[in-house]
Amino acid sequence: MTLDQWMNHMLPEIERELQVQIRRLDQPSTSRFHETIAYHMGWTGSGAGPQASGKRIRPLLLLLTTAACEKDWEPALPAAAAVELVHNFSLVHDDVQDNSDVRRGRATVWKNWGVPMAINVGDALFVIANLAVMDLSRSLPPELVIRSARILNSFCLDLTRGQFLDMSYEERLDLSMKEYWPMIGGKTSALLSACTQIGALIGSASELIQEAYRQFGYHLGLAFQIQDDILGIWGNEQATGKSASSDLVEGKNSLPILYGLENSEDFRERWRSRPIDFDQVKPLSDLLERIGARHFAELQVREQTSLALAHLEMATPGGEAGKALLELTNQLLNRRS
Amino acid sequence: MTLDQWMNHMLPEIERELQVQIRRLDQPSTSRFHETIAYHMGWTGSGAGPQASGKRIRPLLLLLTTAACEKDWEPALPAAAAVELVHNFSLVHDDVQDNSDVRRGRATVWKNWGVPMAINVGDALFVIANLAVMDLSRSLPPELVIRSARILNSFCLDLTRGQFLDMSYEERLDLSMKEYWPMIGGKTSALLSACTQIGALIGSASELIQEAYRQFGYHLGLAFQIQDDILGIWGNEQATGKSASSDLVEGKNSLPILYGLENSEDFRERWRSRPIDFDQVKPLSDLLERIGARHFAELQVREQTSLALAHLEMATPGGEAGKALLELTNQLLNRRS
Numbered sequence: 001m002t003l004d005q006w007m008n009h010m011l012p013e014i015e016r017e018l019q020v021q022i023r024r025l026d027q028p029s030t031s032r033f034h035e036t037i038a039y040h041m042g043w044t045g046s047g048a049g050p051q052a053s054g055k056r057i058r059p060l061l062l063l064l065t066t067a068a069c070e071k072d073w074e075p076a077l078p079a080a081a082a083v084e085l086v087h088n089f090s091l092v093h094d095d096v097q098d099n100s101d102v103r104r105g106r107a108t109v110w111k112n113w114g115v116p117m118a119i120n121v122g123d124a125l126f127v128i129a130n131l132a133v134m135d136l137s138r139s140l141p142p143e144l145v146i147r148s149a150r151i152l153n154s155f156c157l158d159l160t161r162g163q164f165l166d167m168s169y170e171e172r173l174d175l176s177m178k179e180y181w182p183m184i185g186g187k188t189s190a191l192l193s194a195c196t197q198i199g200a201l202i203g204s205a206s207e208l209i210q211e212a213y214r215q216f217g218y219h220l221g222l223a224f225q226i227q228d229d230i231l232g233i234w235g236n237e238q239a240t241g242k243s244a245s246s247d248l249v250e251g252k253n254s255l256p257i258l259y260g261l262e263n264s265e266d267f268r269e270r271w272r273s274r275p276i277d278f279d280q281v282k283p284l285s286d287l288l289e290r291i292g293a294r295h296f297a298e299l300q301v302r303e304q305t306s307l308a309l310a311h312l313e314m315a316t317p318g319g320e321a322g323k324a325l326l327e328l329t330n331q332l333l334n335r336r337s
Numbered sequence: 338m339t340l341d342q343w344m345n346h347m348l349p350e351i352e353r354e355l356q357v358q359i360r361r362l363d364q365p366s367t368s369r370f371h372e373t374i375a376y377h378m379g380w381t382g383s384g385a386g387p388q389a390s391g392k393r394i395r396p397l398l399l400l401l402t403t404a405a406c407e408k409d410w411e412p413a414l415p416a417a418a419a420v421e422l423v424h425n426f427s428l429v430h431d432d433v434q435d436n437s438d439v440r441r442g443r444a445t446v447w448k449n450w451g452v453p454m455a456i457n458v459g460d461a462l463f464v465i466a467n468l469a470v471m472d473l474s475r476s477l478p479p480e481l482v483i484r485s486a487r488i489l490n491s492f493c494l495d496l497t498r499g500q501f502l503d504m505s506y507e508e509r510l511d512l513s514m515k516e517y518w519p520m521i522g523g524k525t526s527a528l529l530s531a532c533t534q535i536g537a538l539i540g541s542a543s544e545l546i547q548e549a550y551r552q553f554g555y556h557l558g559l560a561f562q563i564q565d566d567i568l569g570i571w572g573n574e575q576a577t578g579k580s581a582s583s584d585l586v587e588g589k590n591s592l593p594i595l596y597g598l599e600n601s602e603d604f605r606e607r608w609r610s611r612p613i614d615f616d617q618v619k620p621l622s623d624l625l626e627r628i629g630a631r632h633f634a635e636l637q638v639r640e641q642t643s644l645a646l647a648h649l650e651m652a653t654p655g656g657e658a659g660k661a662l663l664e665l666t667n668q669l670l671n672r673r674s
Contacts, residue, residue: 024494029519033501093460097453116434116504119456123430123463124497130467130490134483142479146471149486153467157361160461164370167453182366 001320003327006064010073014059017081019043021132025124036121040092040109047106054104057332058083058191062199064328065213067321069203076202078135079148083195085129086152090159090191092122097167098250126156140202148198155194162186169253173272176262180255181222189221196220200315212315216308223304223333229254230297233285248276248284255300256293264291305333338657340664343401347410351396354418356380358469362461373458377429377446384443391441394669395420395528399536401665402550404658406540413539415472416485420532422466423489427496427528429459434504435587463493477539485535492531499523506590510609513599517592518559526558533557537652549652553645560641560670566591567634570622585613585621592637593630601628642670 001009018041026034039045042053059080063073094100095108096118102108110118133152136145165183169175196217200210232247233256247254251274260267267287270276276284288294308329317325338346355378363371376382379390396417400410431437432445433455439445447455470489473482502520506512533554537547569584570593584591588611597604604624607613613621625631645666654662 025498027498030498030501032505033498093456097456115452117501119430119434119459120497120500120504122456122460123500124494126460126463127490127493127497130486131494134487134490137483142483146474146479146482150468150471153464153471156464157461157468160457160464161362161364161367161370163457163460164367164454167457168369 001324003324003331006067006321006324007060010060010063011056013074013077014056014063014080014084015053017077017132018084021078021081021085021128021135024128024131033121033124036109036113036117037124039112040088040121040125042104045106052104052106056084057328058087058195060328061192061217061325062195064321064325065196065199065317066203068315068317068319068325069200069205069209070318070321071203073321075136075139076199078132078138079152079198079202082129082132082152083191083198085125085132086156086159087191089122089125089129090163092118092125094163096122097163136202144201147201151194151198151201155190158186158190160186162188162190166253170251173261173268175253175258177255177258180253180258183253184222184225184255185218188225189218192221192224193217205315209315212311216311216315219304219308219311220329220332223301223308226255226297226301226304227333229256230294230301233257233288234294248281249278251275255297256288259293259296260288260291263293267291301333308333338661340661340668343404343658343661344397347397347400348393350411350414351393351400351417351421352390354414354469355421358415358418358422358465358472361465361468370458370461373446373450373454374461376449377425377458377462379441382443389441389443393421394665395424395532397665398529398554398662399532401658401662402533402536402654403540405652405654405656405662406537406542406546407655407658408540410658412473412476413536415469415475416489416535416539419466419469419489420528420535422462422469423493423496424528426459426462426466427500429455429462431500433459434500473539481538484538488531488535488538492527495523495527497523499525499527503590507588510598510605512590512595514592514595517590517595520590521559521562521592522555525562526555529558529561530554542652546652549648553648553652556641556645556648557666557669560638560645563592563634563638563641564670566593567631567638570594570625571631585618586615588612592634593625596630596633597625597628600630604628638670645670 022034022037022041025037035044042048042050062080062083063076066076067073091103092109095103096110096115100108101111108118109121129152130149133149134145136148162183162185165179166187169179169183193214194217197210197214200213205213229247232252232254247257261271264287267284270280270284312326312329359371359374359378362374372381379385379387399417399420400413403413404410428440429446432440433447433452437445438448445455446458466489467486470486471482473485499520499522502516503524506516506520530551531554534547534551537550542550566584569589569591584594598608601624604621607617607621649663649666
């Protein structure tokens, strides 16, 4: 089976499991509450569809990992739903925290229903994620359910740590690249490593193999995020669906920007006088490129990619699912959007 | 042992367990994050102390229930910490959602550190609550850990439902008392019933006895909340530590107010022209009293109190802990503040 065939099998099952989990809120008195969540998940409202749902990469990664351990992936479905729910909980709260109006081409939850409702929508998604993990006990032994819940929540704690660091950096001009890794490790990589670790756990992998999968997910997350950072400054607007200049205008703590703060007095000066106007974007991104920020970030992507692939090899993914997992990894790392 | 003696035993252990759980965030890079949580828990910052911590009623209720099942209460400590953490997660988010500046006599988290940080603090408290439940596996069998986590998260889902209903009522003038029960059932009673149900579960009580304890907690929560509603309009300002007029000024969906909306055209008219000024408070509370809102609410407290006590009796709490549980219940239901 090719990756596409695996995806054709898994994606509808992931969607079905997500709907079963979220349906807990679909009662007469809270049907409007259910609607806000269905909207965010990309199922209803204007612009609904696959584009609005996102790519469900995290649950795919989890299920393919279980399958690459040569075990049935179906029993892992509640965990796959859980990681996607956690991801979406963090997006809904993130959009409030970052004051972002648009997500996947549509108005964000807080933009549509206000901040108090959006906080509650995020909370509900996280509660449902935890209930979903418990549903692993449908077909898996209780020790394994507890272990999965512990992994997931440990990584959620990393997520709040990464979020704290990101927010606490906002006022600072003395940032350097060493501040980047713990922040992005929590915000992006933690959940991906939870996906591969839980997938391997449910696949009955040994501790050693679980650890290799965990590291694979971690470095994959870092490589993915740094690519995103590069696209956020030099990306093609059409390909990413957001303004190529946004990270400079939005003042994000991305790797090229931290490189600039650490290595260029000139960049630091201009950063001090934020917000950055759109007409400053081109000269600033050119400055960053000139001082080597882009080259440095690309080197980091290559290094993290190598580490990810080396750990994936150590994990010895098996069968056709193993090949598909490698193919998914390559797709994620070679994306242009 | 008297209730006071039980409390002298349990309260320091509850505090210690809470500190162990929250210490997960106390790392060099996130020590300031840990500080915001320690502040909210009442441990640090200006005004720190028992007054700022709250009464830890929920963990006490849980532990006393386990003890009243004539089992050791110490293995239940992680669950006791978890319910207190869930309670505090909901308070932190609630304060953002209600735009409340003051909690237990101190500035709220969002007031001190801003809305984005407060959302993250609440999220972290909830994550830690889930990690705490998993720590039950220190001394309890895994099936029981999963069952506890499921109960806790089901009640958290009720919490988000109650919160949704409360917020969605804000714009409505056609509210009646039937809208009160599902809202308050989720917002206040759900967590208390989770406390008594989990306490009984860990106390190895039969399904029947667990259900009796659950109902006891549920009705106790309703009685407690309606008393709070009465105090929120007619309470003595000195005793409650907040302005006696606040619920009318703040436009809360409390039972006497919903009674007024259902039964008095006059009250409805004045409610329509919110916000209510402080000088309107006395005439409005007099109006509510005249049309029977206070009497009605007091009847409901008595009815819910009877139901709570009847279920507690059915649960056959044993030993000195059983007596202490009854004593705590009576204290909660006879409070004047």
